[in-house]
Amino acid sequence: MSTVDARGVASGARWLQARFLLPKVLVIGMQDTQTSPVLAATTPGNLTQFEYLALNSPLNLSDGHARQPLTPGQSRVVDELPELWADAVKRPVEEIERQACRTYFEMLGQHSYPADDGRVLSCYSSSVAMEIFARSLATAADAIALVHPTFDNIPDILRGVGLRLVPLEEDVLHGGDLPVELLRSVGSVFVTTPNNPTGRVLSEERLRALAAQCAEHDVVLTLDTSFRGFDTRAHYDHYAVLEASGCRWVVIEDTGKLWPTLELKIGFLVSSTNVGLPLAKIYSDILLGVSPLVLSMVRRFAEDGIGGGLVELHRFIAGNRAILRDRLADVPGVTFTDLDSRVSVERVHLGERLGLDVWSALREHNVFALPCQQFHWARPEEGAHSLRVALSRSPSAVAQAAEALRSVLLAR
Numbered sequence: 001m002s003t004v005d006a007r008g009v010a011s012g013a014r015w016l017q018a019r020f021l022l023p024k025v026l027v028i029g030m031q032d033t034q035t036s037p038v039l040a041a042t043t044p045g046n047l048t049q050f051e052y053l054a055l056n057s058p059l060n061l062s063d064g065h066a067r068q069p070l071t072p073g074q075s076r077v078v079d080e081l082p083e084l085w086a087d088a089v090k091r092p093v094e095e096i097e098r099q100a101c102r103t104y105f106e107m108l109g110q111h112s113y114p115a116d117d118g119r120v121l122s123c124y125s126s127s128v129a130m131e132i133f134a135r136s137l138a139t140a141a142d143a144i145a146l147v148h149p150t151f152d153n154i155p156d157i158l159r160g161v162g163l164r165l166v167p168l169e170e171d172v173l174h175g176g177d178l179p180v181e182l183l184r185s186v187g188s189v190f191v192t193t194p195n196n197p198t199g200r201v202l203s204e205e206r207l208r209a210l211a212a213q214c215a216e217h218d219v220v221l222t223l224d225t226s227f228r229g230f231d232t233r234a235h236y237d238h239y240a241v242l243e244a245s246g247c248r249w250v251v252i253e254d255t256g257k258l259w260p261t262l263e264l265k266i267g268f269l270v271s272s273t274n275v276g277l278p279l280a281k282i283y284s285d286i287l288l289g290v291s292p293l294v295l296s297m298v299r300r301f302a303e304d305g306i307g308g309g310l311v312e313l314h315r316f317i318a319g320n321r322a323i324l325r326d327r328l329a330d331v332p333g334v335t336f337t338d339l340d341s342r343v344s345v346e347r348v349h350l351g352e353r354l355g356l357d358v359w360s361a362l363r364e365h366n367v368f369a370l371p372c373q374q375f376h377w378a379r380p381e382e383g384a385h386s387l388r389v390a391l392s393r394s395p396s397a398v399a400q401a402a403e404a405l406r407s408v409l410l411a412r
């Protein structure tokens, strides 16, 4: 037990088991420094279940949510929350929502987003936006092409509404026109850009060509841009390209990955006028709207981002990436898969070692990362030798975790 005291960890383990209905055998390892053979043979079913196990650890480099300390500018916004509350009570929610959207979309270069006609639906999170999209699509189609690999709650939500998933390999997606047979076989093409965990960004040229193909085949082009904020190569005006193409499109934007806002976040579900899906109806089945306080906070964080906070964040993530790469640079067999990535997660290829074994060994030090199998939702074995490390953490947490990872890897 290296970083937290045993009593705290034992009660944390009970909390996890009760809160998330995890099998006892999964949380038991948090109390033992020895890996149980049963534990080694038992693993969570999806990535979020892996992430639950890390929630109470100070060295949680598992989930992609932002957990680094607030910057001075962000702290000032948090200090302002009582005033934002008082202001939110007084003003019409529509006005607060418009301002939040405008500031957030403008910060990310999305000047042509559809500000009018109720085409931006604010949701509690991007997963809720995704669920609304999935349920809507399922009324009109039975299959969807989905980028492979990607974060597994996307395929899980899509499968959950009965859609058949067709893998769309990243190299095919970025390489040129999609096969016509693929487009004929699906009602939508779903692309995560920048992708999680690879960081690959759909270029403006590829988006234009893909949108034209989707228009030609009457396929809904759907983008999850949750990680857009981290990479300026994803800040070209996507909405200008989508609108010009005439295709039916849906975009899911997410404020939740950028700033350490304690899970206060918004997922924006944005669509074309011709989308032909009952998004607004299904939205109304699920929620009335999001908190005007959270919208106001998003606006203020985005203003801080425009005023230099976004550039500072990019430097911060690049610094943490450099710490991780530097600490592992001379470990035999270890390579970095996504050399060009700027998103807030980093994949480490472990050579012959298995991601699950390394994850288990790291857990003995109370350090948590994410084995990559489930990102490869169509062929999990392709992720068996990789680990994903979250970078939206304090530099000292990244350095400590990298040191633990280094010693675990050198012992294998």
Ligand SMILES: Cc1ncc(COP(=O)(O)O)c(C=O)c1O
Pocket: 064, 125, 126, 127, 128, 151, 153, 192, 196, 224, 226, 227, 256
């Ligand atoms: C690409 C992507 N989209 C959506 C989500 C879901 O985010 P949330 O849990 O905030 O709804 C995640 C979660 O990590 C993600 O990686």
